[in-house]
Amino acid sequence: MILRKAIMHNWMKKRMVAQVNYLKMNRLKILQKLIFNKSEEIHVDPEQLIDNYIDRLSMYSLKVFDLVEFPSIPFVMIDSRVTIYEVKNKLSKTINICFPIQENEEIEYFSYLSPIGQQLLLRQVGDRFNLSECSQLKEVIIQNIEYSSI
Numbered sequence: 001m002i003l004r005k006a007i008m009h010n011w012m013k014k015r016m017v018a019q020v021n022y023l024k025m026n027r028l029k030i031l032q033k034l035i036f037n038k039s040e041e042i043h044v045d046p047e048q049l050i051d052n053y054i055d056r057l058s059m060y061s062l063k064v065f066d067l068v069e070f071p072s073i074p075f076v077m078i079d080s081r082v083t084i085y086e087v088k089n090k091l092s093k094t095i096n097i098c099f100p101i102q103e104n105e106e107i108e109y110f111s112y113l114s115p116i117g118q119q120l121l122l123r124q125v126g127d128r129f130n131l132s133e134c135s136q137l138k139e140v141i142i143q144n145i146e147y148s149s150i
Helices: 002-025 027-036 046-062 115-120
Strands: 080-086 091-098 109-111 128-133 136-147
Touching (some): 002 027, 002 046, 027 046, 091 115, 115 128
Parallel strands (some): 091 109
Antiparallel strands (some): 080 136, 128 136
């Protein structure tokens, strides 16, 4: 089990470095997509979101990880599986945050460029906020965040 975790951990670190490089190289194109697809219900500054994500992921990828906690991760990132709890309905559901090419909303895979992806990116366990989904606001709490090797 420890060997499997160590291998997955190494894979995750490589994916994080690749994400940072991809986002830096394609920053302008990504910002154009985010701004063009911006929903009125979402109050996220696309430029600040991408810059904060790059900074946070860069710092996190340099950190020494505790394999006991893996695959749990401290914030929502691309390649993460997020369990959210809908307060009103008292239901939990799991959402995967991915790159646009992997998006498939029918099986709960949402691109980080999608309105849901933008609202979840960089959130932490315990965060309580209103999630805008299909023109409806739902009060949710982040219950769990895990690395997902999509």
